[in-house]
Amino acid sequence: MQIAVFSAQSYDRRFLDEALARRPAFAEVTLHYFTEALSMQSLALAQHCGAVCVFVNDVLDAQVLGALAQQGVRAVLLRCAGYNNVDVAVAVRLGLFVARVPGYSPEAVAEFTLALVLTLNRHTHRAYARVREGNFALDGLLGSNLHGKTVGLIGLGKIGMAAARIFHGFGCRVLGHDPAPPDAFGAVGEAVALAELLAGSDIVSLHCPLLPATHHLIGAAALAQMKPGAMLVNTSRGGLLDTPAVIEALKSRRLGALAIDVYEQESELFFHDHSADIISDDVFQRLLTFPNVLVTGHQGFFTEEALREIAETTLDNLDCYMQGAACPNLCLPA
Ligand code: NAI
Numbered sequence: 552m553q554i555a556v557f558s559a560q561s562y563d564r565r566f567l568d569e570a571l572a573r574r575p576a577f578a579e580v581t582l583h584y585f586t587e588a589l590s591m592q593s594l595a596l597a598q599h600c601g602a603v604c605v606f607v608n609d610v611l612d613a614q615v616l617g618a619l620a621q622q623g624v625r626a627v628l629l630r631c632a633g634y635n636n637v638d639v640a641v642a643v644r645l646g647l648f649v650a651r652v653p654g655y656s657p658e659a660v661a662e663f664t665l666a667l668v669l670t671l672n673r674h675t676h677r678a679y680a681r682v683r684e685g686n687f688a689l690d691g692l693l694g695s696n697l698h699g700k701t702v703g704l705i706g707l708g709k710i711g712m713a714a715a716r717i718f719h720g721f722g723c724r725v726l727g728h729d730p731a732p733p734d735a736f737g738a739v740g741e742a743v744a745l746a747e748l749l750a751g752s753d754i755v756s757l758h759c760p761l762l763p764a765t766h767h768l769i770g771a772a773a774l775a776q777m778k779p780g781a782m783l784v785n786t787s788r789g790g791l792l793d794t795p796a797v798i799e800a801l802k803s804r805r806l807g808a809l810a811i812d813v814y815e816q817e818s819e820l821f822f823h824d825h826s827a828d829i830i831s832d833d834v835f836q837r838l839l840t841f842p843n844v845l846v847t848g849h850q851g852f853f854t855e856e857a858l859r860e861i862a863e864t865t866l867d868n869l870d871c872y873m874q875g876a877a878c879p880n881l882c883l884p885a
Contacts, residue, residue, distance in 0.1 A: 706759030
């Protein structure tokens with residue numbers, strides 16, 4: 552079985568190779584690593600492969616899926632939880648096996664959310680730079696306690712629940728909004744309607760998937776409902792935010808702070824070194840000018856534990872495909 556691994560970084564290679572070496576039964580499996588993202592331009596790299604292994608910014612729309620199927624690809628193995636980049640309905644029509652890694656380490660993303668909140672709240676990103684320049688003045692670094700604040704979590708799945716437990720441990724009041732809130736949430740927070748969450752939260756954090764119904768969930772209307780001066784955090788998917796509307800809310804000081812680990816146009820930028828390039832995305836560049844905005848390049852998932860789990864589950868999914876066994880991680884059309 553030949554598998555083309557797209558958007559492969561050195562760490563993907565390391566963890567997948569290690570997982571493969573732990574499975575003697577997979578002696579016939581060969582992983583071919585390509586740094587290129589999957590697209591119409593790059594899909595020829597998967598010639599002679601029975602499966603492709605992809606990540607968050609690979610494009611698997613109807614055209615790419617059709618061409619892959621024609622080329623002989625029968626399986627798509629996602630190394631991520633979200634699958635908004637795959638037209639699953641088309642894949643199912645083409646008879647393709649599509650599986651993801653639904654819950655590799657919710658704590659990785661939840662803990663990273665906390666890192667962003669605490670950094671912005673206590674200005675440690677600015678303190679770090681100041682101290683290195685010999686500036687030990689505290690002016691401008693005044694923060695506030697997290698203890699006693701109200702945190703609103705949109706999406707109470709695996710990551711939202713992990714975040715809820717952590718914020719609860721910090722002594723926060725936790726509000727949550729989800730079409731199907733899990734019973735366990737009652738032990739750490741209160742399930743409320745979206746409007747109530749937006750109006751009552753000092754910090755709003757997004758943990759729901761990107762779907763047609765959640766595209767630009769936070770736009771001008773939602774921002775106007777938020778508490779003046781509140782913090783907004785998005786570690787989920789860039790398309791949940793209407794970024795120009797968020798910039799307007801920052802300029803008007805209505806929004807107090809913003810942390811994003813994801814960005815709607817991130818496929819042009821993230822996971823690559825652009826430090827010597829001219830970045831032509833003016834919306835993204837505007838975000839970087841605000842002192843109260845923290846941007847990271849989709850690293851919420853990036854822990855040893857999560858990468859090990861992603862590699863193992865990806866190979867478990869492959870095993871299901873090769874054995875024709877029922878796979879618990881199949882992607883289903885929305
Ligand atoms: P999950 O599937 O366990 O939970 C998602 C939750 O969102 C479900 O409870 C669902 O009912 C809820 N939901 C659906 N529509 C909603 C809506 N309109 N409003 C509120 N809630 C809604 O997913 P999990 O593992 O918790 O991941 C959440 C998201 O985090 C993923 O979809 C992915 O986009 C993102 N993610 C980001 C990573 C990063 O590195 N920054 C890594 C992994 C996931």
